[in-house]
Amino acid sequence: MTSEEIGKIVDEVVAPWENKDGNLIMILHQIQNRFSYVPREISFAVAKRLHIPLARIYEVITFYHYFKLEAPGKNIISVCLGTACYLKGSPELIAALKKQLGVNPGETTPDKQFHVQVVRCLGCCGLAPVLTVGQKVYGRVTPQQIPDIVAEYSPERAAQRN
Amino acid sequence: MNPVTHEDLSKIKEETNSKAGKNWISVGLSTCGIAAGAQDTFFALKNEARTRKIPFEVRRTGCAGLCAEEPLVAVAVEDMPLVTYGKLTKDKVGRLFDEHILGKKVLNDLTVKTQDSKQMRIVLRNCGEIDPENIRDYIARGGYLALAKVLKEYKPEKVNEEMKVSGLRGRGGAGFPTGIKWEITRKVEADQKYIICNGDEGDPGAYMDRGVLEGDPHSVIEGLTIGGYGIGATRGFFYIRAEYPLAIERVEKALKQAYQYGLLGKNILGSGFSFDVEIRLGAGAFVCGEETALIASIEGKRGYPHPRPPYPSIKGLWGKPTCINNVETLANIPVIFLKGGKWFAGIGYEKSKGTKVFALTGKVKKSGLVEVPMGTTLREIVFDIGGGAAKGKKVKAIQTGGPSGGVIPREHFDTPVSYENLQMLGSIMGSGGMIVMDEDDSMVDIAKFYLGFCVDESCGKCAPCRIGGKQMLGYLEKITEGRGTPEDLDKLRTISYAMQKASLCGLGQTAPNPVLSTLRYFENEYKEKMAR
Numbered sequence: 001m002t003s004e005e006i007g008k009i010v011d012e013v014v015a016p017w018e019n020k021d022g023n024l025i026m027i028l029h030q031i032q033n034r035f036s037y038v039p040r041e042i043s044f045a046v047a048k049r050l051h052i053p054l055a056r057i058y059e060v061i062t063f064y065h066y067f068k069l070e071a072p073g074k075n076i077i078s079v080c081l082g083t084a085c086y087l088k089g090s091p092e093l094i095a096a097l098k099k100q101l102g103v104n105p106g107e108t109t110p111d112k113q114f115h116v117q118v119v120r121c122l123g124c125c126g127l128a129p130v131l132t133v134g135q136k137v138y139g140r141v142t143p144q145q146i147p148d149i150v151a152e153y154s155p156e157r158a159a160q161r162n
Numbered sequence: 163m164n165p166v167t168h169e170d171l172s173k174i175k176e177e178t179n180s181k182a183g184k185n186w187i188s189v190g191l192s193t194c195g196i197a198a199g200a201q202d203t204f205f206a207l208k209n210e211a212r213t214r215k216i217p218f219e220v221r222r223t224g225c226a227g228l229c230a231e232e233p234l235v236a237v238a239v240e241d242m243p244l245v246t247y248g249k250l251t252k253d254k255v256g257r258l259f260d261e262h263i264l265g266k267k268v269l270n271d272l273t274v275k276t277q278d279s280k281q282m283r284i285v286l287r288n289c290g291e292i293d294p295e296n297i298r299d300y301i302a303r304g305g306y307l308a309l310a311k312v313l314k315e316y317k318p319e320k321v322n323e324e325m326k327v328s329g330l331r332g333r334g335g336a337g338f339p340t341g342i343k344w345e346i347t348r349k350v351e352a353d354q355k356y357i358i359c360n361g362d363e364g365d366p367g368a369y370m371d372r373g374v375l376e377g378d379p380h381s382v383i384e385g386l387t388i389g390g391y392g393i394g395a396t397r398g399f400f401y402i403r404a405e406y407p408l409a410i411e412r413v414e415k416a417l418k419q420a421y422q423y424g425l426l427g428k429n430i431l432g433s434g435f436s437f438d439v440e441i442r443l444g445a446g447a448f449v450c451g452e453e454t455a456l457i458a459s460i461e462g463k464r465g466y467p468h469p470r471p472p473y474p475s476i477k478g479l480w481g482k483p484t485c486i487n488n489v490e491t492l493a494n495i496p497v498i499f500l501k502g503g504k505w506f507a508g509i510g511y512e513k514s515k516g517t518k519v520f521a522l523t524g525k526v527k528k529s530g531l532v533e534v535p536m537g538t539t540l541r542e543i544v545f546d547i548g549g550g551a552a553k554g555k556k557v558k559a560i561q562t563g564g565p566s567g568g569v570i571p572r573e574h575f576d577t578p579v580s581y582e583n584l585q586m587l588g589s590i591m592g593s594g595g596m597i598v599m600d601e602d603d604s605m606v607d608i609a610k611f612y613l614g615f616c617v618d619e620s621c622g623k624c625a626p627c628r629i630g631g632k633q634m635l636g637y638l639e640k641i642t643e644g645r646g647t648p649e650d651l652d653k654l655r656t657i658s659y660a661m662q663k664a665s666l667c668g669l670g671q672t673a674p675n676p677v678l679s680t681l682r683y684f685e686n687e688y689k690e691k692m693a694r
Contacts, residue, residue: 021461021462021480022461022463022480023462024462024463025442025443025459025462026442026443026462028445029404029445060462060463063447063464063465063621064444064445064447064465065445066404066405066444066446067445082366082367083366083367083523083524083564083597084367084523084597086366087524087597087599087608088524088525119405119446120364120366120405120446120615121364121365121367121368121405122193122405123193123194123363123369123372123405123406124194124197124229124369125229125367125369125521125523125524125529126194126229126523126529126530127194127197127198127232128523128524130197135407137193137197138197139197139198
C-alpha cells in the first residue's frame with residue numbers, strides 16, 4: 001500500500017468515530033473487517049491520526065481474540081468449541097481438519113488458502129457440532145464431511161464458480 | 163417522519179393489527195435457522211408464491227426457540243388453524259403449496275408442536291412471532307406502550323419502586339435485584355449517568371441473549387430506555403459480542419427505526435426526557451461479561467476488571483454512575499410496566515420471580531430455547547420439554563452456569579429452579595446455559611474443558627486466577643492421562659478455595675466451580691482414572 005492509500009483508508013475508518021470516547025476498538029473492528037487482520041502499517045497511521053502511542057493499539061489488539069496481526073489466509077474455517085459442540089464431537093472435527101489440511105487451530109495452510117481456528121460458541125448450539133467457513137454455517141457436521149466441505153473452497157472449485 | 167405520540171402508538175397498533183392479512187407464511191430467520199437453510203426456504207417460498215400467482219405474504223421472524231426443528235415455517239390460511247412445520251427445507255416448498263395452501267390439507271408428517279404447557283413466554287413473547295426488523299410489528303403487540311406509560315405517569319422514584327415490587331433479579335447470572343441496582347444508581351448525584359445493556363453472552367453453550375436480540379430487539383431497547391429514565395441516564399450503550407453479526411445488524415436497524423419514530427433521541431413522546439443509544443462491540447474476551455471489564459472495553463481499553471467497590475453504580479463508565487443490565491433482564495421490563503410489578507411477582511418461586519430462559523442443549527432430544535416460570539423442576543425442563551436423552555441413552559447430569567457453574571446429577575432433578583436452589587446444589591443459575599450430559603460423557607473431561615476455557619480467558623491481571631487456573635489444569639491433565647494420585651484431588655481442592663477467595667473478579671472466583679462440583683458428585687470418576 002502506498003502512504004496515500006493508507007491515509008485514505010485511515011480517514012475512512014476513523015471518520016465515523018472521530019472525537020468519540022473509547023473509539024479505538026470500533027476503529028480496529030472496521031480495519032479487521034476490511035483486511036481480515038490489522039496490518040502493521042495501518043496501525044502506525046491510526047496511532048498518528050489519533051495522537052496515541054502505537055503501544056495503546058497493540059495492547060488492545062493482543063488482548064482480544066478477535067483481532068489478528070497476520071493475514072489469516074483466504075478461507076477462515078472456524079470450529080465451534082462451545083460446550084454443546086464439544087460434547088457432540090467438535091474435537092473430532094479439529095482432528096479431521098488437521099488430517100485434511102495439516103494445520104492446527106490458529107495456523108494457516110502454506111498455500112494461504114485456509115486458516116483454521118476455534119471459536120467459543122457461535123450460538124447455534126441446537127445444530128451442534130457447528131463450523132463456519134467465512135460466513136457460511138455448517139451444522140451437525142461429521143468428520144466424514146470435512147473433505148467435502150474443504151473441497152467446496154478449493155482454488156479449482158472457486159475457479160469453476162467464477 | 164414526525165415523532166410519534168402516545169396516541170399514535172395506539173393508532174399504529176390498531177392499524178397494523180386490522181391490516182394484517184389472513185393468509186401468510188412466516189419463516190424463522192435467526193442465526194440457527196439460517197444455518198439450517200431457512201434463507202433458502204424463505205426465497206423459495208417467495209418465488210413459489212410469485213410464480214403460482216398466489217397472493218401470499220411471506221414474512222421474516224426471529225427464533226421461536228425450537229432449534230432442533232429449523233427451518234421453522236408457520237402457515238396461516240384463512241379458515242384453517244395456524245400450523246407450524248419443522249425442518250421445512252426448500253425442497254419441501256412445492257409440496258407445502260400443493261397440499262396445504264391449495265389443497266387445504268395439513269402436512270401431518272412435518273408439523274411440530276410449538277405450544278407447551280410447561281413453558282411461559284414473557285421474555286420470548288415476540289420471538290418467532292414478529293418481524294424483528296419492523297418496528298410496527300413490535301408496536302402492534304403493545305410495544306413502546308410501557309415506555310409511553312412510564313414517561314407520562316411515573317416519576318423515576320416510582321419506576322424504581324415498581325421494579326422492587328416485581329422482584330426481578332439480574333438474569334446475567336448473579337441475580338442481584340434490578341430495582342435496587344437502579345435505585346442505587348439513581349440516588350448518586352452526577353452530571354452524567356449511563357446505562358448499558360450487557361449483550362456479551364460469553365458462556366459457551368448459551369444463546370438466550372442472541373435469540374432475543376435477533377428476534378425482538380425493540381423489547382430490549384424499550385427496557386433500556388425505561389431503565390435510563392429510572393436512573394436518570396441520558397445515554398445508553400449496547401455492548402454486543404462480535405461473534406453475533408446478525409444480532410448486531412438487527413439492533414442497528416431497530417435503533418434506527420426507534421430514532422425515526424422519535425422513541426429515542428430528544429424529548430421522547432413529548433415527555434421532556436431525552437435518551438441516546440449506541441452500539442459498542444466486544445472482540446472475543448469472556449472476561450468482558452464481568453461488568454468492570456466490560457466498562458474498560460467500552461472505554462476502548464483492554465478488558466481488565468477492577469476491584470469493587472467502587473461499584474459501577476457509583477463510579478463506572480468514564481468515572482460516572484453506570485447501571486449494567488443483561489439482555490434478558492431488560493426484555494422483561496416493558497411487560498412489568500404494562501402488567502404491573504405485582505403481577506410479575508406473582509409468577510415464580512420463593513425469592514426468584516418471573517421466568518427464566520434456558521438454552522437447553524447437549525445430549526437432549528429437543529434442544530432449543532425454553533422459557534419456564536421459576537420453580538419449574540429440572541426434570542420438567544429436561545424430560546417434559548426437552549424429551550430426555552437420545553434413544554437408548556440415559557441422562558447422567560446437567561450443567562448450568564457454564565464455566566462459572568457446576569454439574570447437577572439426575573438424583574437432584576426434582577429440585578425447583580431458583581437462584582438459591584441451584585447454588586445449594588453447587589452450581590449457579592448463570593445466564594441460562596443448560597447442557598445435558600449422558601452416560602458417555604466423562605465428568606472429568608467436562609471439568610477439564612471448562613477449566614481450559616477459563617485458563618484461556620483469564621486476563622492475567624491477578625495471580626490467583628492466572629496461576630491457580632494453570633496449575634489446576636496441570637493436575638487435571640495428569641489425571642486424565644492416567645498419572646494422577648489421590649493427593650492430586652486434595653491439591654485441586656486447595657487451589658480451588660484459594661482462587662475462590664483471592665481472585666479479583668467473578669471469572670477467577672468461579673472458575674473452580676466445575677471442578678468442585680464434579681468432585682462433589684462424581685469423585686469416583688476421578689478415582690477411576692487414577693494411576694494404579
